[in-house]
Amino acid sequence: SQELEQSPQSLIVQEGKNLTINCTSSKTLYGLYWYKQKYGEGLIFLMMLQKGGEEKSHEKITAKLDEKKQQSSLHITASQPSHAGIYLCGADSYSGAGSYQLTFGKGTKLSVIP
Amino acid sequence: NAGVTQTPKFQVLKTGQSMTLQCAQDMNHNSMYWYRQDPGMGLRLIYYSASEGTTDKGEVPNGYNVSRLNKREFSLRLESAAPSQTSVYFCASSVAQGHSGNTIYFGEGSWLTVV
Numbered sequence: 679s680q681e682l683e684q685s686p687q688s689l690i691v692q693e694g695k696n697l698t699i700n701c702t703s704s705k706t707l708y709g710l711y712w713y714k715q716k717y718g719e720g721l722i723f724l725m726m727l728q729k730g731g732e733e734k735s736h737e738k739i740t741a742k743l744d745e746k747k748q749q750s751s752l753h754i755t756a757s758q759p760s761h762a763g764i765y766l767c768g769a770d771s772y773s774g775a776g777s778y779q780l781t782f783g784k785g786t787k788l789s790v791i792p
Numbered sequence: 793n794a795g796v797t798q799t800p801k802f803q804v805l806k807t808g809q810s811m812t813l814q815c816a817q818d819m820n821h822n823s824m825y826w827y828r829q830d831p832g833m834g835l836r837l838i839y840y841s842a843s844e845g846t847t848d849k850g851e852v853p854n855g856y857n858v859s860r861l862n863k864r865e866f867s868l869r870l871e872s873a874a875p876s877q878t879s880v881y882f883c884a885s886s887v888a889q890g891h892s893g894n895t896i897y898f899g900e901g902s903w904l905t906v907v
Contacts (some may be wrong), residue, residue: 708892720796720882720900728893766835770892777890784834 682769684783691757692791699752699786701767708778709770710750712741715785716763724752754788762790794818796899798883804905805873813868813902815883823889824866825850825896826858828879835882841866842889873906880904 683702691697701710709728713721725734727743727750734741738755754761764785770778798815805811817824826838827850837850841860855877857869866885870877883899 709894711895713898718901721898723895723897726893726895768835768896770894773890778892778894779890780894780896782835784832 682767682781682783684765684767684786686786687784688787688789690789690791693758694756697754697757697788699765699788701750701752701769701783703748703769705748705771707743707747707750707769708772709780710741710743710747711768711780712750712752713766713768714763715766721766757788757790759790759792762788764788796883796885796897798881798899798902800902801900802903804907805870806907807874809873810869810871811873811904812870813881813883813904814865815867815899816865817883817885817897818864819885819897820863821885821887821897822863823886823894824860825884825886825889826856826866826868827882827884827898828852829882829901830879838868838881840889870904873904875906878904878906 685700711726712724715721725741730745730747732743740753743750764787766785768782773779796817822843825840827835836852839858841847844863847858859867881902884896886894886896
């Protein structure tokens with residue numbers, strides 16, 4: 679099965695600073711998903727990327743999938759306290775016979791200091 | 793705007809007790825899932841139901857049973873709870889399991905403590 683490595687594991691930034699979270703796999707990422715989880719709450723879907731080189735943005739969050747489709751990055755511009763939480767990446771791995779299975783990274787905990 | 797709804801949100805059980813976590817989705821999704829989330833382990837799939845009438849084991853099925861009651865509802869049962877089952881449980885749904893680009897939507901989680 680595919681293993682997803684997220685880095686860093688945790689991150690503390692000053693409000694207003696930019697930051698990047700990475701999600702890396704040794705295998706091709708067929709579908710790459712980013713979720714945000716606030717403490718004590720569920721996972722909120724942020725974005726999905728499928729094509730190499732694809733980039734999507736939502737408000738101040740931008741996600742990219744590299745050309746080789748083995749790494750994705752999540753970039754937050756001018757961070758705010760509302761961005762704090764755990765960010766998880768998930769990816770589809772090919773499991774044979776035309777079927778895909780979704781696996782998740784272990785998450786990156788982001789704290790934003792006012 | 794309900795999406796995926798799961799109950800209860802919090803539960804404390806004694807070892808050996810049984811309980812059922814309920815989940816319902818209103819997005820007309822075919823596939824539903826139960827995950828558990830533990831510190832340092834990330835999200836792990838317990839069971840899934842690719843479509844109404846089918847269920848399959850995920851990564852960590854031992855100690856659990858599931859029922860896909862209808863297209864909307866998918867329940868998770870702990871027959872004899874053990875402290876190792878203390879976790880946060882998430883129900884989720886998607887249009888079609890097994891396909892690339894199949895976005896999964898999660899419920900808000902159920903915090904279960906087994907003492």
